[in-house]
Amino acid sequence: MTIFLALLGQRLRRDGVQLLLWTTGAALLAYLTKVSVAQAYGTEEARASILAVVMANPVILLFRGLPSGAGEGAFMLFLIFPFLALLAALMSSFLAVRHTRGDEEIGRAELVASTRAGRQAPLLATLTHGILANAVLATLCAVALTATGLDIRGSVVSGLGAGAVGLTFLGVGLVSAQLMRTSSGANSLAVWALMLSFLAAGIGNAIGTPSNDLQRMESSWLTWLSPFGWGEQTRPFADDAVGPIVLCTALGMVLAGVAVALQAVRDLGGSFVPERRGRPGAPATLSTPLGLVARLARPSIIGWGFGGLVTGILATTLSGVIRDIGVDNPALEQIIRAISGGTDMEQGTVVAFFTMLGILAACCAVQTVCRARQEETRGTAELVLSTPVDRVRWLAGFVIVAFVGVLVVIAAALVGAAAGLASREGDWALLGDVVITGAGQIAAASVFIVVTAVIFVVAPRLTIPLGWALVLVSMTLGLFGPLFGFPDWVVELSPMGVTPTVTSDGIDVKGLWWLIAAVAAGGALALGLMRRRDLAPAG
Structure with a gap:
């Protein structure tokens, strides 16, 4: 336990500034968006008119969330939730790769593995580190929204939804680090998975079915293939559903388990996706x-x-x-x-x-x-x-x-x-x-x-x-x-x-x-x- 805590503390010290920027940035964005919505769309009629425009031109949903009503909180999350989840996902995937494949590249992982810590303790410390980071981000976002006067339950669901998406991509980053030979390759794989997931959620929302009053969109099946889509299905300040949060968290933990299993059967510094063979002679x-x-x-x-x-x-x-x-x-x-x-x-x-x-x-x-x-x-x-x-x-x-x-x-x-x-x-x-x-x-x-x-x-x-x-x-x-x-x-x-x-x-x-x-x-x-x-x- 002492070794595990030492490894966790080392990760927290290394990432202190970065995590501060990621988490407080997300919370500040949530707070300022709520203030902006209150100023620009102070009436329900104004918010309803925007949602009607969205339903008529669903391509806008490629870069927005899932409409869940013209209430102030629901409308605000329609505007900002994908970006909160995106920040959490990027933070988590980069964190996972940095402390796994990144440490292997520079030789730090080999030094740690030669001690009593072995090979599994650093990975478990990284997993715990990522969970704590997303918990902080979720908490700060919830506090920021509550501070604006929004309902506590909806604020908590908003923060947990973004954090749960982050946990999913924490698992994606850990698996990518096992598959790819370099940290740049692992980051690229994780980011491509992230962007495809983001796009799938947007397209799934865009081809969904609007309600008769043009205030709510029921997304298509494609959205359910994306962790971003799961996060949006929480519908904060409308349905406040916790099921998608559990789904995102469970997938993240399953992926983390896969990463642990993959690491146990590969050599330190090795990978499951080999590097492409170079040419016999380098180009000029x-x-x-x-x-x-x-x-x-x-x-x-x-x-x-x-x-x-x-x-x-x-x-x-x-x-x-x-x-x-x-x-x-x-x-x-x-x-x-x-x-x-x-x-x-x-x-x-x-x-x-x-x-x-x-x-x-x-x-x-x-x-x-x-x-x-x-x-x-x-x-x-x-x-x-x-x-x-x-x-x-x-x-x-x-x-x-x-x-x-x-x-x-x-x-x-x-x-x-x-x-x-x-x-x-x-x-x-x-x-x-x-x-x-x-x-x-x-x-x-x-x-x-x-x-x-x-x-x-x-x-x-x-x-x-x-x-x-x-x-x-x-x-x-x-x-x-x-x-x-x-x-x-x-x-x-x-x-x-x-x-x-x-x-x-x-x-x-x-x-x-x-x-x-x-x-x-x-x-x-x-x-x-x-x-x-x-x-x-x-x-």
């Missing part, structure tokens, strides 16, 4: 550090690019629909104008979706630069730097590939936007607005490249948690800030809040020149400081 592109980074980052960039393609399609496909329904729905028009800065409905919809695109591009950028830290902790960076490759050139490779990744995501979105216009025979003049808005997001996402690079140079152990935390904060300020009623100067702290937009009077460049200056200064600072920085081992 791998003879440079830039080519090596591009090869390492290629799968993730392709994944983020696919997300950009879907975002672009939805931006132009839904712009005409939202323009038409906004005429009869002032509440919806208010949302779009708040996010877009006062442009007309069609342009505003493009701005709103491309703000989300900027978040995707920033995620691609941060993940690519964070690979530098992963290479450093695994010891592979030392091998590269033992050749005639200096530190500045090595880091520059990650920065350049991250920028290329941003371009790929934005370009994919532009292709998707053009396809969306072609599919509905839309106004091709809108494509110009799309290009301008997308170009602005390149500058915004590039800020995260250099900021993460500076963190990597100055405080390497904070590279991954702080880099992702900045993306989360920027998303909250840039995407939700206008809806939450934040002052303009607070919203503009997010790079996504000061990107150029198209207005009826022309192009508003906003803070474009500041963004470009920040990118240039940050890049020079990171590369300049890298000259004097020694390699930092894993912490």
